Amino acid sequence: MSGIATSENQSIVTVCGGSSAVVLVCEHASAFIPEGLKGLGLSEADRLSHAAWDPGAMAVAERMAAELDAVLVASNVSRLVYDCNRPPEAPDAMPAQSEVIVVPGNADLSEADRAERARRYYAPFRAALAQEVATVAAPVIVTIHSFTRVFHGQPRTVEIGVLHDSDTRLADAMLDSAARHTLLNVQRNAPYGPEDRVTHTLREHALPGGHPNVMIEIRNDLIATEAQQQSIAAMLAGWVREALETVQGGRDA
Amino acid sequence: MSGIATSENQSIVTVCGGSSAVVLVCEHASAFIPEGLKGLGLSEADRLSHAAWDPGAMAVAERMAAELDAVLVASNVSRLVYDCNRPPEAPDAMPAQSEVIVVPGNADLSEADRAERARRYYAPFRAALAQEVATVAAPVIVTIHSFTRVFHGQPRTVEIGVLHDSDTRLADAMLDSAARHTLLNVQRNAPYGPEDRVTHTLREHALPGGHPNVMIEIRNDLIATEAQQQSIAAMLAGWVREALETVQGGRDA
Numbered sequence: 001m002s003g004i005a006t007s008e009n010q011s012i013v014t015v016c017g018g019s020s021a022v023v024l025v026c027e028h029a030s031a032f033i034p035e036g037l038k039g040l041g042l043s044e045a046d047r048l049s050h051a052a053w054d055p056g057a058m059a060v061a062e063r064m065a066a067e068l069d070a071v072l073v074a075s076n077v078s079r080l081v082y083d084c085n086r087p088p089e090a091p092d093a094m095p096a097q098s099e100v101i102v103v104p105g106n107a108d109l110s111e112a113d114r115a116e117r118a119r120r121y122y123a124p125f126r127a128a129l130a131q132e133v134a135t136v137a138a139p140v141i142v143t144i145h146s147f148t149r150v151f152h153g154q155p156r157t158v159e160i161g162v163l164h165d166s167d168t169r170l171a172d173a174m175l176d177s178a179a180r181h182t183l184l185n186v187q188r189n190a191p192y193g194p195e196d197r198v199t200h201t202l203r204e205h206a207l208p209g210g211h212p213n214v215m216i217e218i219r220n221d222l223i224a225t226e227a228q229q230q231s232i233a234a235m236l237a238g239w240v241r242e243a244l245e246t247v248q249g250g251r252d253a
Numbered sequence: 254m255s256g257i258a259t260s261e262n263q264s265i266v267t268v269c270g271g272s273s274a275v276v277l278v279c280e281h282a283s284a285f286i287p288e289g290l291k292g293l294g295l296s297e298a299d300r301l302s303h304a305a306w307d308p309g310a311m312a313v314a315e316r317m318a319a320e321l322d323a324v325l326v327a328s329n330v331s332r333l334v335y336d337c338n339r340p341p342e343a344p345d346a347m348p349a350q351s352e353v354i355v356v357p358g359n360a361d362l363s364e365a366d367r368a369e370r371a372r373r374y375y376a377p378f379r380a381a382l383a384q385e386v387a388t389v390a391a392p393v394i395v396t397i398h399s400f401t402r403v404f405h406g407q408p409r410t411v412e413i414g415v416l417h418d419s420d421t422r423l424a425d426a427m428l429d430s431a432a433r434h435t436l437l438n439v440q441r442n443a444p445y446g447p448e449d450r451v452t453h454t455l456r457e458h459a460l461p462g463g464h465p466n467v468m469i470e471i472r473n474d475l476i477a478t479e480a481q482q483q484s485i486a487a488m489l490a491g492w493v494r495e496a497l498e499t500v501q502g503g504r505d506a
Contacts, residue, residue, distance in 0.1 A: 036272075
């Protein structure tokens with residue numbers, strides 16, 4: 001037996017039930033770093049920063065799940081331990097640096113170390129999501145993320161990003177109807193896009209089956225409080241619902 | 254969209270990491286009944302009784318997981334909603350009666366109702382466990398249960414049951430070494446056994462791959478307090494560890 005005991009028995013993956021066609025995904029729900037990894041050598045501030053997770057995203061996703069009666073699959077492990085929106089072969093699945101933060105615990109990982117990280121922290125998430133996508137009839141995949149207002153010193157003006165990969169249907173419908181749902185600055189494939197390899201979940205779980213899908217990015221200062229999270233979640237739920245009706249030709253989601 | 258909103262966003266399945274070969278399983282970890290099922294029509298007392306879950310089992314499993322550095326997969330939904338230690342075709346996967354408790358919400362379930370229950374509450378658990386068993390090298394499956402002291406009015410003298418199906422290796426090793434680990438009344442395949450169809454998890458996840466396995470049943474009055482849970486868990490962890498060494502011919506688990 002290894003001597004590394006996990007005194008915090010935190011579940012690696014969350015799967016919440018729902019009976020609509022929507023499968024919500026939150027890959028960066030938590031800043032949790034399992035005890036055996038010694039905080040990846042980070043300061044406490046870095047461990048809790050947006051580099052480690054998407055602040056507010058899970059709270060929004062949970063409220064959207066309730067509004068939409070959706071399934072919700074989330075990873076409860078920091079993206080610095082394993083970024084569940086990256087395939088195991090991507091260098092930034094276990095980044096040695098994220099924006100300005102150096103991650104000592106990810107320096108010099110061997111192939112075996114990387115395989116073990118993927119096995120422990122990505123495989124359960126991937127399997128749970130694949131399971132839900134396989135069992136929901138005509139699933140629709142919606143991933144929920146947040147991004148920081150200032151990146152490498154540059155402020156970002158986009159407030160909500162609607163991202164897509166090669167299947168633009170649901171993103172198009174959302175962008176067409178944005179003005180009916182929000183006054184926020186909404187942009188397509190911003191603050192980054194598929195060229196930045198951020199659409200892994202869509203590619204892995206939506207595109208092969210032809211399932212409508214979209215990745216929603218929310219600027220994290222807009223979902224910092226519970227009241228903001230609730231209000232954005234309600235808005236997004238109505239927006240996704242309408243866009244889905246458009247995509248599905250009025251068919252009930 | 255269905256009108257059934259899940260205001261309680263409870264995860265259906267728990268997967269905790271670990272790096273030893275042991276995969277702990279707790280099928281009856283929780284008495285949670287999702288809101289849409291209206292408590293299955295049960296009184297509050299019945300909803301929290303041993304018919305709904307295995308009191309103490311998850312607390313013991315969590316502590317064993319820490320001691321053994323084991324993976325832990327648990328279902329967080331009441332066994333009255335779906336008993337994850339039963340296949341979907343078993344009548345008692347969604348029992349209309351459990352011991353003396355009638356379950357109104359399980360009366361007259363249609364085939365579609367049963368399929369939907371299995372899809373929502375069993376499939377994620379089954380997939381998560383299958384995933385862990387598939388990715389751990391040479392896995393060992395240990396399921397943790399608790400049972401009531403009095404059943405149908407009859408007190409039970411057995412305190413710890415060591416149960417097995419057709420593969421008796423790990424159970425034999427535990428029974429052979431029981432006296433070194435506990436003064437409790439330990440019995441083989443008691444208070445029930447494979448003939449009562451209680452070894453589904455072992456049959457599904459251990460036997461096909463030839464993985465050593467055992468099902469441990471603890472009388473629930475012995476794990477009612479945190480101190481008891483801690484002490485039984487430490488004892489069981491040491492006992493399982495020794496038995497594994499015997500089965501594996503001294504190989505480190």
